[in-house]
Amino acid sequence: MQTEIIIAGFGGQGVLFAGQLLAYAAMEEDKAVTWIPSYGPEMRGGTANCAVVVADEEIGSPFVKHPQAAIVMNLPSLDKYEALVAPGGVLVVNTSMVDRPCQRPDITVVEIPANEIAERLGDRRMTNMVLLGGLLAQLPVVSMEAVDKALKEHLPERHQKLLPLNRQAMQEGASQPARV
Amino acid sequence: MAKEMMKGNTAIAEAAIRAGLDAYFGYPITPQTELLEWMSVRMPELGRAFVQAESELGAINMVYGAACTGKRVMTSSSSPGISLMMEGLSYIAGTEVPMVLVNVMRGGPGLGNIAPAQADYNQIVHGGGHGDMHPIVLAPASVQEAIDLTVLAFDLAEKYRAIVVVLIDGSLGQMMEPGELPPMAPLKTAIPDWAVRGGDDGKRRTLSSIYLNPPDEEVTNLRLERRWQEVQANEVRYKEYYLEDARYVVTGFGSAGRIALSAVRAARAEGIPVGLLRPISLNPFPRQVIADLSERVEGFLVTEMNAGQMLDDVMAAVAGRKPVEFYGRMGGVVPFPDEILGEIKRMVNGQVPMSGHPRDRWLERMPRAN
Amino acid sequence: MDTAQHELEQVVYQRPESLMEVDTHYCPGCTHGVAHRLVAEVLDEMQVRQRTIGVASVGCSVFAYNYFNTDFVQAPHGRAPAMATGIKRCLPDRIVFTYQGDGDMASIGMGEVVAAAARGENITVVFINNANYGMTGGQMAPTTLPGQKTTSSPNGRDVETQGFPMQAAELLATLEGTSYSVRRSLHDPKNVRMAKKALRTAFEVQARGMGFSIVELLSVCPTNWGMTPLQSLKWLEEAMIPFYPIGDYKVNPALAGLRF
Ligand SMILES: Cc1ncc(C[n+]2csc(CCOP(=O)(O)OP(=O)(O)O)c2C)c(N)n1
Ligand code: SF4
Numbered sequence: 001m002q003t004e005i006i007i008a009g010f011g012g013q014g015v016l017f018a019g020q021l022l023a024y025a026a027m028e029e030d031k032a033v034t035w036i037p038s039y040g041p042e043m044r045g046g047t048a049n050c051a052v053v054v055a056d057e058e059i060g061s062p063f064v065k066h067p068q069a070a071i072v073m074n075l076p077s078l079d080k081y082e083a084l085v086a087p088g089g090v091l092v093v094n095t096s097m098v099d100r101p102c103q104r105p106d107i108t109v110v111e112i113p114a115n116e117i118a119e120r121l122g123d124r125r126m127t128n129m130v131l132l133g134g135l136l137a138q139l140p141v142v143s144m145e146a147v148d149k150a151l152k153e154h155l156p157e158r159h160q161k162l163l164p165l166n167r168q169a170m171q172e173g174a175s176q177p178a179r180v
Numbered sequence: 181m182a183k184e185m186m187k188g189n190t191a192i193a194e195a196a197i198r199a200g201l202d203a204y205f206g207y208p209i210t211p212q213t214e215l216l217e218w219m220s221v222r223m224p225e226l227g228r229a230f231v232q233a234e235s236e237l238g239a240i241n242m243v244y245g246a247a248c249t250g251k252r253v254m255t256s257s258s259s260p261g262i263s264l265m266m267e268g269l270s271y272i273a274g275t276e277v278p279m280v281l282v283n284v285m286r287g288g289p290g291l292g293n294i295a296p297a298q299a300d301y302n303q304i305v306h307g308g309g310h311g312d313m314h315p316i317v318l319a320p321a322s323v324q325e326a327i328d329l330t331v332l333a334f335d336l337a338e339k340y341r342a343i344v345v346v347l348i349d350g351s352l353g354q355m356m357e358p359g360e361l362p363p364m365a366p367l368k369t370a371i372p373d374w375a376v377r378g379g380d381d382g383k384r385r386t387l388s389s390i391y392l393n394p395p396d397e398e399v400t401n402l403r404l405e406r407r408w409q410e411v412q413a414n415e416v417r418y419k420e421y422y423l424e425d426a427r428y429v430v431t432g433f434g435s436a437g438r439i440a441l442s443a444v445r446a447a448r449a450e451g452i453p454v455g456l457l458r459p460i461s462l463n464p465f466p467r468q469v470i471a472d473l474s475e476r477v478e479g480f481l482v483t484e485m486n487a488g489q490m491l492d493d494v495m496a497a498v499a500g501r502k503p504v505e506f507y508g509r510m511g512g513v514v515p516f517p518d519e520i521l522g523e524i525k526r527m528v529n530g531q532v533p534m535s536g537h538p539r540d541r542w543l544e545r546m547p548r549a550n
Numbered sequence: 551m552d553t554a555q556h557e558l559e560q561v562v563y564q565r566p567e568s569l570m571e572v573d574t575h576y577c578p579g580c581t582h583g584v585a586h587r588l589v590a591e592v593l594d595e596m597q598v599r600q601r602t603i604g605v606a607s608v609g610c611s612v613f614a615y616n617y618f619n620t621d622f623v624q625a626p627h628g629r630a631p632a633m634a635t636g637i638k639r640c641l642p643d644r645i646v647f648t649y650q651g652d653g654d655m656a657s658i659g660m661g662e663v664v665a666a667a668a669r670g671e672n673i674t675v676v677f678i679n680n681a682n683y684g685m686t687g688g689q690m691a692p693t694t695l696p697g698q699k700t701t702s703s704p705n706g707r708d709v710e711t712q713g714f715p716m717q718a719a720e721l722l723a724t725l726e727g728t729s730y731s732v733r734r735s736l737h738d739p740k741n742v743r744m745a746k747k748a749l750r751t752a753f754e755v756q757a758r759g760m761g762f763s764i765v766e767l768l769s770v771c772p773t774n775w776g777m778t779p780l781q782s783l784k785w786l787e788e789a790m791i792p793f794y795p796i797g798d799y800k801v802n803p804a805l806a807g808l809r810f
Contacts, residue, residue, distance in 0.1 A: 033357065062435075065517075
């Protein structure tokens with residue numbers, strides 16, 4: 001069993017950290033996992049993405065072309081990854097940052113106004129957690145508890161007080177309806 | 181020790197430290213820089229030597245000097261920086277002092293880019309430095325392997341008074357994966373007898389790579405060659421996947437090898453009897469394993485992130501007994517598993533000609549932009 | 551637009567012809583762009599654009615060849631003065647300049663620049679001192695100040711183990727072959743004007759065949775310094791200038807009386 005996930009958006013949206021959380025959580029559950037960022041000239045251009053592979057055997061390619069799931073946090077990422085999600089897969093869209101619906105009829109689509117939700121929760125930095133919650137509700141590749149534990153272990157000391165908010169953000173995301 | 185999530189670059193750095201690294205010298209270059217940055221924090225903290233050199237030329241010669249004292253020493257860089265180190269590496273080989281070099285390869289030639297590539301295979305495995313020299317070359321494909329092989333590298337370097345290169349591509353340097361680090365080994369206290377020390381044991385020691393009298397240089401070369409025979413006999417490493425009943429073999433090293441593993445699994449899922457051989461020691465190369473496989477399988481597919489450099493070594497091992505095909509991506513472009521799967525199917529379904537060169541056939545299939 | 555209005559208009563800002571009409575990749579607030587513009591204006595004023603060959607180095611300015619509207623080549627890290635020497639020796643009547651960062655010129659390339667200066671090589675070096683390695687993510691450079699934190703001197707540059715900063719303009723001024731070696735800064739309009747004058751002088755030195763010329767320009771790197779552009783200009787002025795005084799370290803006496 002192997003699950004591949006791509007998270008994409010602008011630099012600064014917490015794309016890489018969301019991916020790392022998934023990876024930490026998978027490690028927590030004793031699964032094999034790889035996390036690989038896009039790096040290189042695109043780093044400076046402002047777009048960022050990372051691929052996470054979770055499996056219960058030795059992982060082959062850490063590079064992913066057709067992921068089972070993608071979280072797209074802005075329009076360029078939707079444009080790029082909508083077509084690439086594997087049939088039957090999951091696409092989580094941050095509708096706060098895109099101005100068109102997803103066209104694919106053969107995948108599960110979760111559309112979440114994540115910026116608005118995060119702002120309503122009082123912290124814009126929760127956007128990635130809202131979307132991560134939305135993903136895990138449809139594709140429980142790791143448990144929310146494991147993510148919670150990973151957060152506790154990897155949030156810097158000065159952000160530890162944000163733990164409950166992170167959890168709430170994930171739950172908000174998880175309660176968003178999906179279109180199958 | 182529990183598993184930790186680490187980038188390949190930092191995992192190698194910490195593994196080296198745990199293996200008892202005394203001194204590190206390096207110069208910043210992407211995609212290797214995290215390794216140097218990790219050293220800049222940890223080595224001073226542990227009271228060990230860290231110098232950011234003025235250049236790779238400086239770094240490799242600092243290593244040369246440090247290695248002459250018999251301490252555990254290493255440097256790391258990426259392709260363009262490694263090119264600058266070639267002179268020093270040859271001197272180090274000629275002086276027979278142990279050292280570990282990490283090359284986190286990127287796209288080239290020239291300044292190229294900072295994306296992952298494997299195009300330094302020939303430079304590292306088949307020389308680059310002048311003279312007859314044989315570095316031991318280890319090619320991990322995962323963070324755990326990178327850790328284990330880094331530790332091994334120091335032991336092999338000392339055992340054979342050799343240069344050991346840990347050869348990875350930029351993606352493994354940048355990738356995070358769980359890995360288990362070894363416990364902290366104590367620093368070496370005994371130094372080998374050949375090491376300079378300015379001591380008062382009544383012995384005067386000199387280290388040099390100059391042998392003005394050709395017969396003396398020949399004796400040195402013979403010693404190096406015989407030692408290399410020993411390395412070839414003892415240090416071949418590789419990993420096999422699904423080879424027991426395989427009728428076709430895919431082979432690739434490092435990241436190309438692990439990407440091929442996904443393709444091989446996909447092919448197996450479709451009932452294609454294919455397996456993977458992933459060489460771990462590129463030098464010494466698992467030549468005999470490939471030769472033996474060529475007696476019982478129907479064909480080989482070599483896949484690399486270069487224009488077919490390991491390909492030549494595979495072809496030498498297969499020695500024309502079976503067809504060999506090649507698939508490579510270059511310049512920092514990474515092959516995806518579906519591309520390799522396509523190549524596997526092409527090999528299995530079609531007749532792979534025994535005539536012509538696999539590199540020419542591959543070039544024929546690649547798009548033409550101009 | 552009617553003619554009356556047109557006559558009232560005065561051009562106060564225009565892209566120099568020696569710069570390409572493209573956006574650069576430099577970070578907001580980075581003074582690499584200012585330095586490019588000054589060099590371009592000087593090339594325009596001297597009307598040498600079409601006989602100039604630039605040599606880009608390895609660092610954030612590696613793509614300078616995309617920004618200058620002149621012929622350009624791109625050198626291996628630190629080797630620009632050697633490449634420039636090769637070009638100048640083959641095409642002695644062209645204007646040849648290198649554009650190098652402090653890691654490039656004062657670290658890995660110190661040998662080449664010293665040798666070129668000692669030979670009195672008739673080239674101009676534009677040297678950007680931003681006290682760190684910009685492109686690779688803010689590591690320590692030879693120019694990093696004592697105590698300055700970088701990604702490879704995380705506790706601040708410790709002169710005991712990491713040595714002292716390199717004062718390139720002063721160092722190169724000691725060489726016989728150097729005709730002109732000065733330091734200027736890009737942190738405010740007055741200094742920018744002074745920098746331009748110095749660049750003009752340096753290129754005039756070359757045009758007159760008087761040998762090696764270098765202008766060191768104190769520059770900011772807000773991204774890796776972790777500052778806003780404004781903070782970084784202030785830091786340059788307050789922290790860098792005391793260590794890197796603005797001044798003329800060598801001016802060939804034959805330049806006396808020349809006005810550009
Ligand atoms: C031989 C070699 N070593 C290292 C590098 C990596 N590298 C690229 S740019 C750079 C430093 C550039 O810093 P600087 O010259 O200060 O210019 P800046 O980016 O600050 O403008 C380094 C070390 C390289 N390209 N080639
Ligand atoms: S990293 Fe620094 S030197 Fe490079 S473009 Fe950005 S601000 Fe300028």
